[in-house]
Amino acid sequence: MRYLCLLIGEPGIEGPVPGTPEFMQMLSEYESATRAMAADGVLADSGPLQPPSAAATLRVRDGRPLVTDGPFAELKEQIGGYYVLDCADLDEALRRAATIPAARYGAIEVRPLMVMPDRA
Amino acid sequence: MTSQAEIVFRREWGRAVAVITRLTGDLGLAEDAVQEAFASAVGRWASAPLPSDPSGWLITVAKNHAMDRLRREARRSGKEQAAMLMLSQCAPAPPPGLIADDQLRLIFACCHPALDPGTRVALTLRTLCGLSTAEIARSFLVSEATLAQRLVRAKRKIRAAGIPFRIPADEDLPDRIGGVLRVVYLVFTEGHQASTGSRVVRGELCDEAVRLARLLAGPCPEDPEVLGLLALLLLTDARRDARAGDRLVLLEDQDRSSWDHAKIDEGTRVLDRAARLRRPGPYQLQAAIAACHAAAAEPSTTDWAEIAALYAALARHEPSPVVHANRAVAVAMAEGPAAGLAILDEVREDSQVGRWHLLHASRADLLRRLGRTAEASDAYRAALALDPPPAEREFLAGRLAELDR
Numbered sequence A: 001m002r003y004l005c006l007l008i009g010e011p012g013i014e015g016p017v018p019g020t021p022e023f024m025q026m027l028s029e030y031e032s033a034t035r036a037m038a039a040d041g042v043l044a045d046s047g048p049l050q051p052p053s054a055a056a057t058l059r060v061r062d063g064r065p066l067v068t069d070g071p072f073a074e075l076k077e078q079i080g081g082y083y084v085l086d087c088a089d090l091d092e093a094l095r096r097a098a099t100i101p102a103a104r105y106g107a108i109e110v111r112p113l114m115v116m117p118d119r120a
Numbered sequence B: 001m002t003s004q005a006e007i008v009f010r011r012e013w014g015r016a017v018a019v020i021t022r023l024t025g026d027l028g029l030a031e032d033a034v035q036e037a038f039a040s041a042v043g044r045w046a047s048a049p050l051p052s053d054p055s056g057w058l059i060t061v062a063k064n065h066a067m068d069r070l071r072r073e074a075r076r077s078g079k080e081q082a083a084m085l086m087l088s089q090c091a092p093a094p095p096p097g098l099i100a101d102d103q104l105r106l107i108f109a110c111c112h113p114a115l116d117p118g119t120r121v122a123l124t125l126r127t128l129c130g131l132s133t134a135e136i137a138r139s140f141l142v143s144e145a146t147l148a149q150r151l152v153r154a155k156r157k158i159r160a161a162g163i164p165f166r167i168p169a170d171e172d173l174p175d176r177i178g179g180v181l182r183v184v185y186l187v188f189t190e191g192h193q194a195s196t197g198s199r200v201v202r203g204e205l206c207d208e209a210v211r212l213a214r215l216l217a218g219p220c221p222e223d224p225e226v227l228g229l230l231a232l233l234l235l236t237d238a239r240r241d242a243r244a245g246d247r248l249v250l251l252e253d254q255d256r257s258s259w260d261h262a263k264i265d266e267g268t269r270v271l272d273r274a275a276r277l278r279r280p281g282p283y284q285l286q287a288a289i290a291a292c293h294a295a296a297a298e299p300s301t302t303d304w305a306e307i308a309a310l311y312a313a314l315a316r317h318e319p320s321p322v323v324h325a326n327r328a329v330a331v332a333m334a335e336g337p338a339a340g341l342a343i344l345d346e347v348r349e350d351s352q353v354g355r356w357h358l359l360h361a362s363r364a365d366l367l368r369r370l371g372r373t374a375e376a377s378d379a380y381r382a383a384l385a386l387d388p389p390p391a392e393r394e395f396l397a398g399r400l401a402e403l404d405r
Helices: A021-041 A091-098 B001-024 B027-047 B052-071 B078-089 B096-110 B116-127 B133-142 B144-161 B173-191 B205-216 B223-239 B259-274 B282-295 B304-319 B321-335 B337-347 B357-369 B373-385 B392-403
Strands: A001-011 A043-048 A057-063 A062-070 A077-086 A107-112
Touching: A001 A091, A021 A043, A021 A077, A021 B205, A043 B321, A057 B392, A062 B321, A077 A091, A091 A107, B001 B027, B001 B052, B001 B096, B001 B116, B001 B205, B027 B116, B027 B144, B027 B321, B096 B116, B096 B173, B096 B205, B116 B133, B133 B144, B173 B205, B205 B223, B223 B259, B223 B282, B259 B282, B282 B304, B304 B321, B321 B357, B337 B357, B357 B373, B357 B392, B373 B392
Parallel strands: none
Antiparallel strands: A001 A077, A001 A107, A043 A077, A057 A062
């Protein structure tokens, strides 16, 4: 099964500040966690996201695109990145997600991708 | 349902559901198939003698129902085809050890932390203990339709989220076992202090909880809290018959010769094993308290000072008002009602606890012992006003009547 892991920053919890040794430490933890998932064949995709201010939101109405500035919802929590993991079950996905540093500084939502019947 | 079938039902439901779930990987399908198998059994066993191996018969019939269902479903996924193959190839009935493993897999799925906490207990009661939706709905004071919907949602989530039917890996087990123990504990307390119905104790729930706790002790022989829970349930359940006749009988008034000494011995042995692991926890402490009561041949020889100390230790793990209230009762026994009342009055500051009938019942008892009759009557009335379970209501009303006489 495939699981989308959304890396969510929670307000009030500050992670390491860029430029500090702690930040470099966190980056190397991301790298080693990601490399381990790739080596074990569970990593389908992953990546950090630009901040919500970089987002555009699109709606198509009456066949015409309506584009607005910013994210769909102004959440206090920010999605900072994502992983798509290919795991046997939820327990494996949770175990893998626990190795992502964001789990310690914020939260990770683990959501199964829907399996389309004819592709199962 | 015939009574013969009913006895088999209690014993066999959870086992059959667990086996068919392993074979199909689908809890909902397994439950439906087992349900149909039991329906066939009712028709057949009413007019003929029980088969020599009812368990094997039910599993075989349930398996056939599951296969029929899968065959009927036009758009079969690869997974379901694999399940079909397993169903058609496997032996009629797996050996008991394998069935126990199937049940463990199922309980870890039903108690998975990704499921709504309130629904975990209900799901466990339904799938592993074979309680009907109506029975569980009554226990939880919700409508049958609401409960049925919660169960459907939980089963759908197990499937959609890929919650595995698997005993967690060793490194995950310590984190996961706590939630499972909690569910088993709640199954037991629901049986031991039946919140609904006219019966004081619902013995079948106590039996099921003990059975599940034994099952868990299998893969976790080195987890002192698993042993602690098993010991706690055995030691508490040993008092079942003495505690509940037609009405609730308090510990001090129980006929101690009718305690189940086999259960007390087993519980004490299990607790000793846990204690040797030297990692105390809430279940072990509660079991130790139950063991203190069990060790007293008569109420007057109860070691209340030890019990008060154990409650104090428990309060450090679990600083809940309920634990403090229990500590207060033990302190009252060890040092006199005034000392206990002082603790209870501190606890009463918490507005949440003010709505808890046992707090008022305990206060009432201590006030009564202190001869403060008017205050005691008020406290009994406060307890009664909070809608205690029927058996306790009767007891409290009796005490109140004595005071008002």
